[in-house]
Amino acid sequence: MRLRRFGLGLAASSAMFLVGCARNAPQDTWQPKGDNAQKINKLDWMVFPLAGIVGVLVFGLIAYILFRFRDKGQALPTQSHGNPAVEIALTIVPALILSVVGVFTFKGIFELAQTNDTEMVINVTGQQWWWEYDYPAQVVNGVEITQPIITSGQLVIPTGTNVLLRETSRDVIHSYWIPALNGKKDAVPGRINLLRIQADKPGIFAGQCTEFCGLSHANMRMEAVALGPEDFAAWIANQQRNAEAPAQATLAQEGEAVFLNQCIRCHQVNGLKKADGTAAIAAPDENVYSGAAPNLTHLMSRNTFAGATFDLLTSSCRKNVWTASPEEFGSAYLKGVTTDCLNQTDLRRWLRNAPAMKPMYADPIKLARSDGKYRGMPNLGLSESDIDKLVAYLSTLK
Template sequence: MRPSRVTTALGSALLAACEGRQSALAPAGDGARETLDATWILFGGGAAIFVAVMALALYAVAVPPERFRGGRGWVVGGGLLFPIAALTLLQLYEFGLTRRLAATPEPALVIEVTGAMWWWDVRYRIPGQEPVRSANEIVLPAGRPVEIRLDSADVIHSFWIPSLAGKLDMIPGRVNRLSLTPETPGVYRGQCAEYCGAQHALMAFAVVVEPPDRFDAWLAGQRRPAAEPADPLLERGRDAFFAFGCQSCHTVRGTPADGRLGPDLSKVGGRRSLGAGSLPNGAGPLAGWIAGAQHLKPESRMPSFDVMDADTLHALAAWLESLT
């Protein structure tokens, strides 16, 4: 029986209870599926050993002594040979799994992800094309192998998308590589899995898996510069962006804003959340984030612009929402 069928047979009840966009029990990629298969095999093997040992212990207690005299054979066989054989087989299986996960085909896409306190800097690199920078959201093509190169700008973080792959640490000064092939289109949730400071819990990201043609169209759209404001309100918002110095930290393609300290805002209006999963996206949350970032996410590097009047704040939020 193939491992994937074993997974289905043993885990259907648990999967029904634990499905979701952030669940290691609902795999949507090759790495997550292989890892889940290994989990069920190890769990099943451990459970079988536990049942056998408990049955033997119960038999030894229940039967008369003359029918169960024990002896050196039980100690050598049950306490030495059996554990060595069982653990060796499981270890060989795990070695094979590791080799399969590492032996990935040439990636069609390389994505560089840098963890920072407390957000994600994302760069898409395709040979022969200019890289595309984004933040706090990753879009992947279904059925195409992807290599994600992980590093950190400050402390140790850990990159984990339970439904697509296992977790991997992000270490300052080192690049770790995670290879995966997403299989099922959908929206999945990732999370920093290593405590990294006060706002560790608010360091999440969305992973959107699209059919290949939709991914190509999305990537082409990401390269387009920001459009000129369509009305006076949006024009006032754009002017406020520069008047308050937002360009010092943020980039908006097609404008003079080219800051690198904070997230790229070129397409911020099209993202699903703000502040690395802290808030849903929209004009209202954008205004709240601008005015009260330190209240919503204390100790982040985004200052609160609570000196901005209501009309200017509304215009700035509307302009940012229009960047899609």
């Protein structure tokens, strides 16, 4: 009777647990979408049930003892001090179980660490509080990258390709984690750490910095986007273009002037020219402690900004991308941020007062210890009309 109740309770609680796991959380570690994560998941499927079985046996035993040997007024038990044979058996059995687990773990560790089948290399750099990706010149699946590509927030990879991320950091330790594609790997300043990822199907996979990295650690997110071969080639081609100057006498052109006046101090737009015709080069190292700010040349080709914390897409457009089927995903993503999909609210709030949206060390008075350099984007004190112009300019950066 009691056992049955115990069994029912167990079944109910494990059902709860499974239901809890089965929902579609974007960072669910039990829904692998690529080979590496799959390998980890297989180990999970070995060790979790094993731990569960051991747990059930131990708790069953305890429950039985608690019931059977309760004080029923029986005589004082014999004062036995133990049984060496039982002891040794109970030492050896867990040791055997664990050595089996150990063998598979060993295999998994070395499989996940191999690099001899790499097909593509991307450099990943963490800083407070966003990720930068640069794609060195290379040939990937027949598509040649001639100019190094630099982007941030969303990592774009081709499907079915073993991509090697070479991670490091400009300031503190961060950790790169796309649960659907692989476990996490820290980005440690001064070190190059390697992380293999591979995605089976086109799609977008959420991630989050998982090494505590200071004030806005919670707002340091990332997304990995996997595109099919043709879509990826198209993306590469677009990313290697320079930005085009906006048409004469438009609001966007006035926005370019504002950009050249303010934003260029930190944010690079490739191909942007100053009024005198020379190339405008950003100098983030003079203003930001980490020495870098996101390259905005193709801002509107990514769906997020500010460390993938805020969406550039309105929520309905975002939903279209996130719920697109693998077949349609590529075209949905490559559309970028069209004018009617642009999330004006958040972008304007950001331009108005960035530190209010995402906590950052952006108060010059308090930054004596970092030579007065910001950590994050300060409040630029832009006027509303400047913001209008900038939004118009930024939406031309496809």
